[in-house]
Amino acid sequence: MPDNNLTVTTGTSSYPVVVGTGVLETLPRRLEELGLQGSLWLVSDSAVFPHYGAALEARLRDVGYPVQSYVVPSGEAGKSPEQLWNLYTWMIGAGVERRDAVLALGGGVVGDLAGFAAASILRGIALVQLPTTLLAMVDASIGGKTGINHPLGKNLVGAFHQPRLVLADTLTLRTLAERELRSGWAEVIKHGVIRDAGLFHLLETHATALQTPAECTQHPDPDAIIRRAAAVKVAVVSTDEREQGERIILNYGHTLGHALEAATGYGTILHGEAVAIGMHAAARIAADMGLLTAEEVERQQQLLTAYGLPTNFPPDVDREQILALTLRDKKVQQKRIRWVLPTTIGAVSVRDDVPEMVVRKILTDQ
Ligand SMILES: NC(=O)c1ccc[n+]([C@@H]2O[C@H](COP(=O)([O-])OP(=O)(O)OC[C@H]3O[C@@H](n4cnc5c(N)ncnc54)[C@H](O)[C@@H]3O)[C@@H](O)[C@H]2O)c1
Structure with missing residues (x-):
């Protein structure tokens, strides 16, 4: 499959943005190429995970990655302080380590929430964005802005945390409303x-x-x-x-x-x-x-x-x-x-x- 990769290059990092049909299948190989060897923490939402979660987990386990998944409610409510706290509790309770990576499978809500968890847990672990909405593919997954909503306003708490890879599989748009x-x-x-x-x-x-x-x-x-x-x-x-x-x-x-x-x-x-x-x-x-x-x-x-x-x-x-x-x-x-x-x-x-x-x-x- 031709790659046609785009590359984000900032003062502190450089990472590929891959857009294409079926590219999720290439995730295991790409994680290996990035040298990511720890456990994988897949974060998704209740509308996306049932379509793509199990197949992705299986593909990653096939090549030996330990992978665990966490599903937040679909919609903006997923970006709440409570959801972030629950995510921390799940990861810490299950033994997250510095060399691990968070995989954000979903739209901008999941990308922002999981991205901020990756930015802050253990003072920062690797993040991979797997956007499944058109908005997230062309915008939210790229550029490293992560965060959650505060009761006083949207996106008021967050951090810049660049992903190691953005993999946008356009086939996932099939199930989008x-x-x-x-x-x-x-x-x-x-x-x-x-x-x-x-x-x-x-x-x-x-x-x-x-x-x-x-x-x-x-x-x-x-x-x-x-x-x-x-x-x-x-x-x-x-x-x-x-x-x-x-x-x-x-x-x-x-x-x-x-x-x-x-x-x-x-x-x-x-x-x-x-x-x-x-x-x-x-x-x-x-x-x-x-x-x-x-x-x-x-x-x-x-x-x-x-x-x-x-x-x-x-x-x-x-x-x-x-x-x-x-x-x-x-x-x-x-x-x-x-x-x-x-x-x-x-x-x-x-x-x-x-x-x-x-x-x-x-x-x-x-
Ligand atoms: N970090 C950034 O730079 C940045 C930029 C723009 C927007 N954002 C944030 O992104 C969020 C909006 O993102 P969004 O529009 O992707 O919304 P979203 O993540 O809420 O997704 C929209 C809806 O589609 C569902 N969905 C997602 N992918 C699907 C798929 N493939 N099949 C079926 N259902 C699917 C979701 O469950 C949700 O109900 C906002 O919170 C906004 O603040 C962040």
């Missing part, structure tokens, strides 16, 4: 807008064939498209591991998207849906400031719509609450919101001089 798949396409489109006009064009060409999990895995091109979207994240985190510079561009669509998620209660609107709405609003803000043409705003809106994503704020959401919540965004510095705004399809700029009245106008115009 259609709405979750669509939500993932929002991040793929985002990567096109912020850095890869060619990817954006590819997405325009294939929109009608990538809507459902079945179409997605049968279509000849999704691996190439997903790999290309992952490549954007790989490139950005390789230049800015700790989010001190360019990494902020990945936040495109997220300032208003996060505010919308917070205003509606997490889970009502999926993350990707909120990001799609946030991207459309950000593009309109960019147009209002003379950075982007009306045609480009429309082109982005058409692509988001073609992938079944919403682009307008729900009418019943309080616009003033959204505005207030944007100020609580983690990227706010000295009370100035740092907006990631497109300047064309494939490039963005970061601006902290967007007048509040422009944002208010875009929010109330919908």
Whole structure:
């Protein structure tokens, strides 16, 4: 099988990101190549483990790896302090050692939770990310951000802990819910807008064939498209591991998207849906400031719509609450919101001089 590997290279580490059909089968060989010889602690969730857990365990045991599995409830609740504590208790109770590795099999929730457990237990052991959602394949599994939610807010406790390997088997998308798949396409489109006009064009060409999990895995091109979207994240985190510079561009669509998620209660609107709405609003803000043409705003809106994503704020959401919540965004510095705004399809700029009245106008115009 050709590898077509991407490689994340940061100041402290370098690791492959492998995207392809059936690549989970190559996990045992890859772990051996990485020199990982200890026990394996497989962490997954209740929707993913029944599909892929047992086969993966068997494959690893076949080559002699001791492997034990832990299953958390599916959904954002899996990223709670209680789940993390239970995970620690399980691993410590069963004799985890420094040379062991955590395998995170699931979406971004499992990746973040298991990643943070790996970052912190025994002051850090090896981590391998095995993403099973489109969002996790192109975004969450890459770049080393791990963490859990605190009752006072999402992702407030965490650490940077780079994995030793990211292995994204696109066959696992077969079992993903259609709405979750669509939500993932929002991040793929985002990567096109912020850095890869060619990817954006590819997405325009294939929109009608990538809507459902079945179409997605049968279509000849999704691996190439997903790999290309992952490549954007790989490139950005390789230049800015700790989010001190360019990494902020990945936040495109997220300032208003996060505010919308917070205003509606997490889970009502999926993350990707909120990001799609946030991207459309950000593009309109960019147009209002003379950075982007009306045609480009429309082109982005058409692509988001073609992938079944919403682009307008729900009418019943309080616009003033959204505005207030944007100020609580983690990227706010000295009370100035740092907006990631497109300047064309494939490039963005970061601006902290967007007048509040422009944002208010875009929010109330919908
Ligand atoms: N670390 C990062 O850089 C980063 C980046 C973006 C998002 N995130 C985090 O990622 C999380 C969202 O990730 P997500 O969208 O993958 O959500 P998720 O992990 O909750 O997965 C979505 C749903 O799909 C199910 N599922 C996952 N894979 C499946 C499969 N192959 N078949 C059947 N069901 C499957 C899950 O059980 C869950 O119900 C958020 O907590 C967010 O904060 C982290």
